[in-house]
Amino acid sequence: QRVGYAIVGLGHLTLEEILPAMGQCKKSKPVALVSGSPEKMAKVAKQYGIKPENCYSYENYDKLKDNPAVQVIYIVLPNSLHAEYTIRGAQAGKHILCEKPMATSSADCQKMIDACKKAGRKLMVAYRIQYEPNNRLVRKMIQSNQFGKTKVIEAHNVQSSANPQHWRHKLALAGGGALPDIGLYCLNTSRFLLGTEPTEVFAYTYSTPDNPLFKEVEEMVSWQMRFPEGIVVNCISDYNTHESRRYRVLAEKGWINLEQAFAYEGQQLQTAHAEGMVGHKDQLTLGNKNQFATEIDHFSECILDNKEPHTPGEEGLQDHRIMEAIYQSAREGKPVKLPAVAKKDAFR
């Protein structure tokens, strides 16, 4: 039994990752498309065996209500459109899988959660790293204190971008620059690894003056998060740096390094363990699994078995609250305390 998905937005992520990954899913299948470009949609529909009557525009999106083949709507649009299409999708009676970042404000995240609750439908944010086996193994190592108590995590996710006309460089569509797009991986993954919530953030942003790429959104954010028991997490995201996506966990009796930590594939996990005076290093190799397929099938399983997803809307809301505190700290030049949140360990 496979859950039917309508995919909204036929941009890079949908065409290069999500639709191909559907071929590796065991519980999910694409059954409908939503796009503003009928020609492109006709081609993609033919390629993936989607019936012409299951192709929708943004205008007749709400008609998905009448299509029983569609159980989930997967929203893969520019960030500021996630809220509207989630709310309309829930009102059409469908479960929602929403790309990260969940929205462009915590207020919108709350509206999305409320709309799905009101409609009695599930909402999951597509935090693929939480479904990726290397990252899951690191979390297990940390939470079992395999290398003693964790003291520090250093994480960065940096890349370069070139097109100032792209929606990622328009504040109204993106909601921010490097932070919500790629810095979010450092933020969400460190919360996932530690299984606790930060209590305070301290941040610094920088944008090269007169660079058209960074007229509206920030180029770089560097921030520090304090977690309970004195754990410190240092993060950097940057839109104007050669690609690098990794973290290192420093613990009392060893360290864990994950290269390509936030990439679609190619993770390389290395650990070092103190043994008396002599250090010991290990390179671990886990089989390559398509993260997107695992993530999508997880949501289908939640629908088939009526379970809560690992990464529900509340997970996205918490990240947005922290990102808002990061921007506030950078603006004010001082640390910002975060309110305590009840941990929903069930989804971890």
Ligand code: NAD
């Ligand atoms: P993209 O620019 O390649 O595609 C966006 C699509 O939205 C395009 O087909 C575009 O035509 C359509 N669109 C509809 N209304 C639009 C409007 N008003 N302005 C601009 N475009 C509009 O972007 P993408 O890289 O596919 O990103 C889509 C979403 O997926 C974003 O939220 C992004 O953060 C997320 N994403 C997630 C991952 C991941 O690894 N999980 C990776 C890349 C992107």
